[in-house]
Amino acid sequence: MDPEDSAHQVALHVLRSGPVHRGAVARALGLSPGSLTRLGRPLVDAGVLVETDPVTDPATRRPTRPLDVALDRHRFVGVCVRGSEVWAVCTDLRTTVLDQASAPLPDRSPEAVAGTVTDLVARLVGAGPPPAGTGIALDGRVDAAGRVLHADALGWRTPVDLGGLVAGRTGWPVRVDADLACLTRAEHWFGLGREHASFAVLTVGAGIGYGLVVDDRVVDTGLPQLGHLPLGGAGPRCPRGHRGCAGSLLTTTAVLAAAHVATGAPTTWAELLGGAVDGEVRPRRVVDDAAAALGRLVGVVSATTGVHQVLLGGDGADLAVVGYESLQAALDEHRDPWSRPVEITVRDQDAVAWARAAAGTAVQRFTAGAGWLTPA
Numbered sequence: 096m097d098p099e100d101s102a103h104q105v106a107l108h109v110l111r112s113g114p115v116h117r118g119a120v121a122r123a124l125g126l127s128p129g130s131l132t133r134l135g136r137p138l139v140d141a142g143v144l145v146e147t148d149p150v151t152d153p154a155t156r157r158p159t160r161p162l163d164v165a166l167d168r169h170r171f172v173g174v175c176v177r178g179s180e181v182w183a184v185c186t187d188l189r190t191t192v193l194d195q196a197s198a199p200l201p202d203r204s205p206e207a208v209a210g211t212v213t214d215l216v217a218r219l220v221g222a223g224p225p226p227a228g229t230g231i232a233l234d235g236r237v238d239a240a241g242r243v244l245h246a247d248a249l250g251w252r253t254p255v256d257l258g259g260l261v262a263g264r265t266g267w268p269v270r271v272d273a274d275l276a277c278l279t280r281a282e283h284w285f286g287l288g289r290e291h292a293s294f295a296v297l298t299v300g301a302g303i304g305y306g307l308v309v310d311d312r313v314v315d316t317g318l319p320q321l322g323h324l325p326l327g328g329a330g331p332r333c334p335r336g337h338r339g340c341a342g343s344l345l346t347t348t349a350v351l352a353a354a355h356v357a358t359g360a361p362t363t364w365a366e367l368l369g370g371a372v373d374g375e376v377r378p379r380r381v382v383d384d385a386a387a388a389l390g391r392l393v394g395v396v397s398a399t400t401g402v403h404q405v406l407l408g409g410d411g412a413d414l415a416v417v418g419y420e421s422l423q424a425a426l427d428e429h430r431d432p433w434s435r436p437v438e439i440t441v442r443d444q445d446a447v448a449w450a451r452a453a454a455g456t457a458v459q460r461f462t463a464g465a466g467w468l469t470p471a
Contacts, residue, residue, distance in 0.1 A: 169227040173454025178248035182446035183215040209260035228457030232274040279306030281455030298409035386418025390425030408444040
């Protein structure tokens with residue numbers, strides 16, 4: 096392996112796993128202790144890596160100084176664009192949020208959105224040095240060049256080069272991507288992926304989102320949404336006319352519509368979940384039905400991909416908590432009894448979390464080049 100590429104792999108491993116013992120780095124990358132010292136010393140001298148306080152290596156029982164990245168060398172900005180507001184965060188190299196800001200979005204035209212994003216980024220950066228990267232996440236379809244092909248929440252039906260509009264105003268590198276893609280990458284490097292090489296991401300909210308990581312690689316499933324996957328022959332129809340698909344049973348709009356029918360009155364998401372927790376019969380039944388559908392969806396994803404770790408996020412992820420027993424019963428019913436149990440992790444994905452995920456995309460783009468390994 097090329098020494099420069101080896102040094103890059105060392106730095107990336109420490110970024111994703113650190114602080115980490117030298118022995119663990121060497122074992123993970125298949126390096127001898129001498130090779131790791133030869134590769135790591137220039138990174139420490141350049142200020143890319145730092146040595147932390149001495150500890151005992153659990154594998155060798157010898158004192159060692161773990162390696163970590165110098166988190167304060169670079170700043171990144173992540174932006175979450177929603178239909179009515181924009182949220183932005185400033186983070187370090189490991190996407191720890193250092194500052195945040197938000198602004199309403201009364202005008203959803205591309206120029207107005209780009210202006211709001213630029214103002215928020217400028218507010219976070221202030222008079223300091225420009226960020227090493229800026230990531231923008233939104234609910235929509237984005238091509239490989241970062242152009243937004245369409246975004247229903249913004250009313251965009253034709254391609255928009257939002258990244259180009261923002262970069263033209265700031266002069267800084269900007270990457271735009273679908274929010275689910277950003278979330279999957281961020282979990283891969285800085286979340287569930289720190290412990291598991293394979294997992295799926297499912298988000299439940301206005302739509303059904305799907306991301307997949309297998310053998311430590313993000314997989315392009317070609318299915319950014321599973322909204323039209325059939326989960327049962329009965330049930331209401333989705334806007335496309337499909338009966339019993341995931342979108343007709345699981346989106347927050349669909350669940351609230353079912354609650355309206357069941358109770359005879361409109362309700363909010365919080366009121367529905369609260370009623371179910373309090374044991375009110377009709378809210379409880381609606382939540383349990385939706386949670387069972389979610390359990391079937393989790394079972395399908397696990398069975399077709401072989402993953403046994405599933406992350407649930409989005410505005411409707413609380414279904415997995417309030418309706419846990421129904422979800423688990425449906426999951427157990429629809430999976431092979433000889434297969435490994437599926438472990439579910441629920442994340443509270445607010446706008447700040449989505450913006451942080453966008454910052455994670457900017458971090459990954461920045462660290463893909465060797466420039467971040469040079470002295471400050």
